[in-house]
Amino acid sequence: MRPFLISGTLKLRGRLTLYVTLLAVAPLLLSTWVGSNTTQQMMQEQVHEMLRIEAQGLKDLVEASLVERETSVRSWAEDTLLREALLTGSYEQSDAVLSRLQLRYTTFTGLVLFDESGRAVSASTPALKDSFLGQDAAVRDTPWFKAAQQGRFTSETLTEEDPVFGMQVLHLAAPVMESRGGRRLGVLLAAYDWGQIGEVVKTALERARKRKNESFALEVQTASGKVLFDSRGQDARSIRNAVAVEALNGEEIKDVGDGWRFVALSDPEEVYATLHKLRTGTVAAVMGVVALAALAAFLLARGITLPITRLNQAVRRIVQEGDLTQKFDVRTKDEVGELAESFLQMVGNLRETTESLQRGTRVLTDTVAELTRAAEQQESNIxxxxxxxxxxxxxxxxxxxxxxxxxxxxxxxxxxxxxxxxxxxxxxxxxxxxxxxxxxxxxxxxxxxxxxxxxxxxxxxxxxxxxxxxxxxxxxxxxxxxxxxxxxxxxxxxxxxxxxxxxxxxxxxxxxxxxxxxxxxxxxxxxxxxxxxxxxxxxxxxxxxxxxxxxxxxxxxxxxxxxxxxxxxxxxxxxxxxxxxxxxxxxxxxxxxxxxxxxxxxxxxxxxxxxxxxxxxxxxxxxxxxxxxxxx
The missing domain is CATH 1.10.287.950 (Methyl-accepting chemotaxis protein)
Incomplete structure (x- = not known):
């Protein structure tokens, strides 16, 4: 209810209590509201900055890892034994090279060497080579094979599970070129195990758990919004109204992940749980202060209105009983005491006025009677x-x-x-x-x-x-x-x-x-x-x-x-x-x-x-x- 409506229904004691309480509580409420908003803004900025750092760190790690893997694949494609195997058609030495590379670099699930027709001629394991038998046309139509022929890498097949490797892999394929003529001899495929990204984000997830932020998650998305990696798993539910910050993999350093978005997100209820607790405590403290202020205002109003109440009772007896002979005493020297003295003077004046009024009414009654008789005689004549x-x-x-x-x-x-x-x-x-x-x-x-x-x-x-x-x-x-x-x-x-x-x-x-x-x-x-x-x-x-x-x-x-x-x-x-x-x-x-x-x-x-x-x-x-x- 609005104050100007309350003032029309409450008595003086209630209005004084209300106004004093408002004067005491209003600055407190204003300062509390300003402090709460400032604290909330600061905490939001801290949460966003933390998420930004995590997203940026994931971006830097993945970008560095991709650049390193791409550099390795290109250097492997320049190996002399691989070139001689494609030129001579003898692949015993190339099989040994690819097998040693896979043993050394465990993040790759397999390496396969293809000639220009898309036929698998050498692999890190015989089983892997046999998996590509009879798939020459399918290999030639794959995006990674076409990109390798153009001298670049692609991530178009990363969102799907590879049927040969039985897992989600990033196909890093580089062309094998002739050392002198610059003629392309074949394509070297290195299947990077995309599940290794989970090892990269373990440190960030451990930091989040130490902060008791269990809903913290990291995602890798393509430019179109397809999820390439989610630290919660592929079947994880999306967080409603999640607090999210993303870092973009730009083209400053050329790699296969250019345009990818690295997102750090968390549940707002969990992130702002401390803020909610602080706000609840602040509200409880404010309510306590309001109660104390109301009690103090009530006592103050009672002390002010008690003499006025006694004076009101005396006035009510005069109005209801017409007794102008009564006397009362208000023992106070403030404005209320002055009001009481003035009221006593007014009662005295009213007593004198009443006596004069009684005498005047008698005279007026006699005059009215004579006027009435004269008017009746004049009315008869007229x-x-x-x-x-x-x-x-x-x-x-x-x-x-x-x-x-x-x-x-x-x-x-x-x-x-x-x-x-x-x-x-x-x-x-x-x-x-x-x-x-x-x-x-x-x-x-x-x-x-x-x-x-x-x-x-x-x-x-x-x-x-x-x-x-x-x-x-x-x-x-x-x-x-x-x-x-x-x-x-x-x-x-x-x-x-x-x-x-x-x-x-x-x-x-x-x-x-x-x-x-x-x-x-x-x-x-x-x-x-x-x-x-x-x-x-x-x-x-x-x-x-x-x-x-x-x-x-x-x-x-x-x-x-x-x-x-x-x-x-x-x-x-x-x-x-x-x-x-x-x-x-x-x-x-x-x-x-x-x-x-x-x-x-x-x-x-x-x-x-x-x-x-x-x-x-x-x-x-x-x-x-x-x-x-x-x-x-």
Whole structure:
């Protein structure tokens, strides 16, 4: 639980105990936490440094061992007897050489000499040589044989158990070269017993056991992560969250193990067991210090709060029993003693205040009684005035409604009169415009009659011209006929002229026909013009009669408009009088409403005064009870 929540539920003694304990324990906890973290960091650094040294030592030992074995195999491959055996095909001496080498270097499980075809021609033991019989192709396909032909070593077959040697071996193969020509004669294989690494790590494991670190282990891994050696055995379980440090076999010194990782690891629970014990002891010591600090804080808080508790008991008796006559003594000269003296002075002042309060409550009670009687008499008078005012307001409301109805009807009559006036003025204006239109139409009819007369004259002229054209066509026809007769008389010389006369005659006949058609059309046009003239004369006569009637209607409408105008003026006067009457009644009603509002406000104020008087009565009663609750 957080401290600010605890402070709201604990008493002063508990809060003092808590705060003093926190002030005493917080620096201790902080220093303990810092020291624990520092110790843990130092121990982790020591463990990592120890593992790094072991991993680096294993790397150096294995690297030196591999370099030494590779150097030995290369020097053996340069032996003269091995070269002569491959050149001559006699292998008794090479068998003896290989047998002596194996006896001298026990870390190798066997040595075999192969020719270029992969056939085993010599070995350190006859049984080993027989194991490779018929495996020439398989030998040629092995990684170590191919690497030897290229003049290098490989460790690709180290992760598997060799079927010939029956164990895990490191194949160190070197080419056997001719001394003069540099031609490759064969390959020398030296099978290094990989189990010998266990002898190398024995010293490191013994050091770990002396440190009581039974879970310490060393591993050799390839660059891809395959385990080549594990000091716990091939079937050992992996350590969960193990503390591990590795050393990398770099290429500074060329050997077959370049890229290998040498790992030193251990179980963290075992490595940090001392740290855990130290941490447990530290926690126990801190808990003991916390308990002692809490006890000391409790005693200190009890000594501080005991006088305050006595003072609290005295205050509680005053609150619960109202006894201001009691006395108490706090024998202390600190701030609590000063508080007690101040409290005694406060009790004395409270006693005097209570006496004055009792006297004041009696006076207040009498005053409130007189105010109550006066308020009741005033309420009775105002109630009667409010009833009379309400009746007057109802009457004014009825007069107001009657006036509003009269004003609405006068407004309606005024609207109707205004509408009649507008219609009369509109009718007179329409008649005026109609008369103007009739006059314009009459003038247009006269113009049209004149145009029709001129059209008739032109039609008659066209008829005369048509007769002239017809006469010319008849004469042309006669001339053409005479020309045809003359052409017949002329014989052959007049044939061309006869053709022309025939065409002229044809044109003359067509002109006569067209002239006849034009004459017929002119006769029709003339008849139509005559009918139009008659209709124009009849329309003009009717238009004159309509204009006479329109003038008569215009005079009647003007007289009616004058009468409507007089009625309109009278209605306006009536509406104005009704509006003034309505405004006066509205003012009277507003005055009555204001008077009613004022009367209501007076009633509300009187009721408020009564409530205040009642509240004062209650307050006086309460003050009297409070004053009587203390004994003075």
């Amino acid at each position: 109630t009667r005035q409010a009833a009379a005012l309400q009746e007057t307001q109802v009457t004014a409301q009825e007069i107001k409604q009657t006036s509003m109805v009269a004003a609405e009807r006068a407004g309606a009559v005024l609207q109707v009169a205004s509408r009649a006036e507008e219609l009369g003025q509109g009718g007179a204006l329409a008649l005026t415009e109609s008369m103007s239109g009739f006059q314009t139409l009459s003038e247009q009819v006269d113009d049209m009659a004149q145009q029709i007369s001129r059209l008739n004259e032109r039609a008659q002229r066209i008829g005369g011209i048509t007769q002239t054209v017809k006469g010319l066509a008849d004469r042309s026809n006669m001339l053409a006929l005479n020309a045809a007769i003359e052409a017949v008389r002329s014989g052959e010389h007049g044939k061309g002229f006869a053709i022309v006369a025939k065409e002229i005659r044809t044109l003359a006949n067509q002109s006569i026909q067209s002239t006849a058609q034009v004459g017929t059309l002119l006769e029709d046009i003339t008849e139509a013009i005559l009918r139009t003239v008659e209709l124009s004369e009849q329309g003009q006569a009717r238009m004159e009669a309509g204009m006479v009637q329109a003038r008569t209607s215009a005079d009647s409408i003007r007289a009616l408009s004058s009468i409507v105008q007089d009625n309109m003026n009278a209605v306006r006067q009536i509406a104005s009088a009704v509006s003034q009457q309505n405004a006066g009644i509205e003012e009277i009603f507003n005055a009555m409403t204001d008077l009613s509002t004022m009367m209501h406000d007076t009633m509300v104020g009187l009721q408020a005064s009564q409530r205040v008087t009642e509240a004062l009565r209650e307050v006086a009663s309460q003050m009297e009870q409070v004053a009587r609750s203390y004994r003075v």
